[in-house]
Each structure stands twice: as structure tokens, then as C-alpha cells.
Amino acid sequence: xxxxxxxxxxxxxxxxxxxxxxxxxxxxxxxxxxxxxxxxxxxxxxxxxxxxxxxxxxxxxxxxxxxxxxxxxxxxxxxxxxxxxxxxxxxxxxxxxxxxxxxxxxxxxxxxxxxxxxxxxxxxxxxxxxxxxxxxxxxxxxxxxxxxxxxxxxxxxxxxxxxxxxxxxxxxxxxxxxxxxxxxxxxxxxxxxxxxxxxxxxxxxxx
Numbered sequence: 384x385x386x387x388x389x390x391x392x393x394x395x396x397x398x399x400x401x402x403x404x405x406x407x408x409x410x411x412x413x414x415x416x417x418x419x420x421x422x423x424x425x426x427x428x429x430x431x432x433x434x435x436x437x438x439x440x441x442x443x444x445x446x447x448x449x450x451x452x453x454x455x456x457x458x459x460x461x462x463x464x465x466x467x468x469x470x471x472x473x474x475x476x477x478x479x480x481x482x483x484x485x486x487x488x489x490x491x492x493x494x495x496x497x498x499x500x501x502x503x504x505x506x507x508x509x510x511x512x513x514x515x516x517x518x519x520x521x522x523x524x525x526x527x528x529x530x531x532x533x534x535x536x537x538x539x540x541x542x543x544x545x546x547x548x549x550x551x552x553x554x555x556x557x558x559x560x561x562x563x564x565x566x567x568x569x570x571x572x573x574x575x576x577x578x579x580x581x582x583x584x585x586x587x588x589x590x
Contacts, residue, residue: 536560539552
């Protein structure tokens with residue numbers, strides 16, 4: 384039986400080494416990334432089945448790293464392994480594309496079980512997470528990626544520029560700018576400019 388190929392991303396060396404020792408018997412460990420940029424590079428190079436990633440990492444945090452990995456077309460399943468028992472972070476993890484959220488203090492057989500569940504196409508949230516968000520944790524299944532040009536248009540929309548001003552700044556036609564806006568609204572499932580901006584902020588598509 385093919386073993387699940389696992390990539391770990393955590394800047395705490397001793398903790399990462401402990402994970403490797405804990406998981407190496409059942410899973411194929413591909414290595415450990417020490418920051419978000421290393422994670423993005425290693426993911427695209429090694430094509431893991433499952434990624435274990437901390438939220439707080441140097442250079443590029445876990446959320447931004449996972450967004451970048453998703454934008455680049457990786458099909459790896461993601462489990463955020465964190466010390467944060469926080470409903471807001473839990474919801475944000477699933478918006479980024481995660482399939483699992485496990486607290487570090489639960490690492491052990493529960494983590495191995497979470498990896499099995501996620502590798503099998505299911506979602507997993509640690510029972511130790513005390514405050515679940517009211518909204519369903521299924522946003523990872525929605526296509527929320529936008530193109531680099533659409534992101535530029537979105538940033539300018541959020542600054543209050545008109546479509547004509549955006550077109551002039553980006554050296555494109557007004558019709559093209561409006562087309563980018565319409566396509567983003569269709570992708571994100573919103574109907575107004577205000578909703579587009581609010582939802583994009585929640586997804587971290589704009590700052």
C-alpha cells in the first residue's frame with residue numbers, strides 16, 4: 384500500500400524533529416520547511432500528498448504560504464498544526480484551502496488520524512478546539528483564486544478608484560477593467576462592489 388507523502392512546515396526545530404520521529408513509521412516524510420517561502424518551493428518541487436503547516440512562520444506566514452501554493456495549482460491537502468485555539472483562525476484556515484486544523488497539544492495518534500482522514504478526502508478539526516465558528520467550514524471547496532491582473536484591479540477598487548481611473552492606471556480599456564470586476568464577482572459569488580471588497584478582505588485577497 385502506497386504511503387502518504389508528507390511535508391512539514393514549522394520553524395521550531397525541536398518540535399519538527401519530534402513530528403518526524405512520531406510520523407515516520409506510517410508516513411513517507413519528504414522534509415521540513417522552516418518558513419513559508421521554503422514551504423512553497425518544497426511543495427512545488429516535491430508534490431506532497433499532505434502538508435502539515437504552522438500558522439506563525441517567518442518570511443511568509445502559513446496562511447499566505449497556503450494561498451500561494453493553491454494559486455500555483457498544488458493539489459496537496461493541508462492541515463494547519465497550531466497552538467491557537469481560536470475560532471477566527473480556524474475559519475481563516477479553511478478559507479485559505481485547508482482540510483484540517485489540529486492543535487499542537489493534541490499531536491500524537493490524533494494527528495496521525497487527521498492525516499489519514501484528510502488524505503482520504505475528508506475534513507478534520509481537533510476536538511480540543513473549544514469555539515467553532517458559526518459558519519460552515521467548507522469554504523476550501525470554493526474556487527476563490529483570482530488572477531494577478533484581477534488582484535490589481537481589486538486593490539484599486541478597494542482604494543475607491545473608478546473603473547475609468549483603474550483602466551488608465553493599468554493601461555487597459557475600461558471595458559476590460561469592468562470585465563475583470565465582473566469575473567471576480569462571479570468567482571466569489573457576490574453581487575455588489577461593497578460585497579466584493581468585504582469578501583475579498585475576509586479571504587485575504589487584498590490587504
